[in-house]
Amino acid sequence: MPEQSANAVQVHGTNSGGSIITDQIMAEARGIAKLVQKQAGRAKEKLLQNLGKADKTTDDIFEEHLQNFNLQQAHANRLHKDISNYIRCIKAMQNANKNLMETLAEVYESQWTGHDLLYVQSQNQEMLWADLAHKLSDQVLIPLNTYQGQFPEMRKKIDKRGRKLIDYDKERHVIQSMQNSAGRNEGKFARAKEQMELAKRTYEILNSELHDELPALYDSRALFLVTNMQTLFAAEEVFHTETSKVFSELEAIIDKLAKEVQRGTLPRKVLPKPLPLASPTSFNSSPTSNSLSSPPKGASTDNLPSGVLYKVKASYKYQAEDGDELNFDVGEVIQVIPYEDPEEQQEEGWLTGIKESTGEKGMFPANFTRPI
Numbered sequence: 001m002p003e004q005s006a007n008a009v010q011v012h013g014t015n016s017g018g019s020i021i022t023d024q025i026m027a028e029a030r031g032i033a034k035l036v037q038k039q040a041g042r043a044k045e046k047l048l049q050n051l052g053k054a055d056k057t058t059d060d061i062f063e064e065h066l067q068n069f070n071l072q073q074a075h076a077n078r079l080h081k082d083i084s085n086y087i088r089c090i091k092a093m094q095n096a097n098k099n100l101m102e103t104l105a106e107v108y109e110s111q112w113t114g115h116d117l118l119y120v121q122s123q124n125q126e127m128l129w130a131d132l133a134h135k136l137s138d139q140v141l142i143p144l145n146t147y148q149g150q151f152p153e154m155r156k157k158i159d160k161r162g163r164k165l166i167d168y169d170k171e172r173h174v175i176q177s178m179q180n181s182a183g184r185n186e187g188k189f190a191r192a193k194e195q196m197e198l199a200k201r202t203y204e205i206l207n208s209e210l211h212d213e214l215p216a217l218y219d220s221r222a223l224f225l226v227t228n229m230q231t232l233f234a235a236e237e238v239f240h241t242e243t244s245k246v247f248s249e250l251e252a253i254i255d256k257l258a259k260e261v262q263r264g265t266l267p268r269k270v271l272p273k274p275l276p277l278a279s280p281t282s283f284n285s286s287p288t289s290n291s292l293s294s295p296p297k298g299a300s301t302d303n304l305p306s307g308v309l310y311k312v313k314a315s316y317k318y319q320a321e322d323g324d325e326l327n328f329d330v331g332e333v334i335q336v337i338p339y340e341d342p343e344e345q346q347e348e349g350w351l352t353g354i355k356e357s358t359g360e361k362g363m364f365p366a367n368f369t370r371p372i
Helices: 002-050 060-107 115-148 150-179 186-263
Strands: 310-314 333-337 350-355 361-365 369-371
Touching: 002 150, 060 115, 060 150, 060 186, 115 150, 115 186, 150 186
Parallel strands: none
Antiparallel strands: 310 333, 310 369, 333 350, 350 361
């Protein structure tokens, strides 16, 4: 018997739970049906108005406010787009300037005048770009985002006002239809009047609020633009003023370098002197003589042009340091000739020659070459 009672309670509980779920589903279904019916009624009313078969409530002052709102929102969207793009370009220029200054610091040799100052000014320039990008992002773009954020909420309210206006017109037309009916039901007529008055009050509250809010929002555009653009132009002015100082310093550094180039006093890298020339009997051994009148071991003297002692080939690249020296690259062939002043002894370890590829003549370190 207790077991049967327990089963009965369980069944009753199950039925109660099922009933609650069913009621919830039915309530949701009724809500959806009511919403669909309302939307269908609005669509029908709007279609009749568009076809001219039903009159609609108009508000010319609101329509003017709405036009101003649409224009203001379009301007705000365009301003936001262009300022965002402007800031992206500034950040790209910041990165390009950094790359340029890093390259210039590598190209500008350390022994040249103003090398350290060049590095300091490049750091100053990088900080100016970073500061400009930061100011425009924080003090121009963020306030613009806040200003622009007012429009979506206002747009929702405008759309809601439009729906409530259609509801009011629909209820108004229902009343007009019932008034013209000969055998109307007074009870239904009274309920219809109540629904119309409710729709009218809802519409008028929203309409009244928008009549205050839309002009206030529109009037705020001038103050916002003034504040926003003042911040933008002030940041640009500071940036360009300070940047001009940096470039004046950079120009002064280059001017000093130019004067040193013109005077021929430009510092040069000090390269180690080449090893002395090997003796004729053993070209790769330590030098024992400055005499270069006879070819070294391994040098051919066959079919040489007149005045040429022998030929050598460059084993290493050599960059001339003085005007009477010879430049050459690895593999170039040089014709060795006697030293031009027989009364003056040629510097030990150096030869005089003519580069076959260009015909240039000058002195060069012997240990940068090998005989052929």
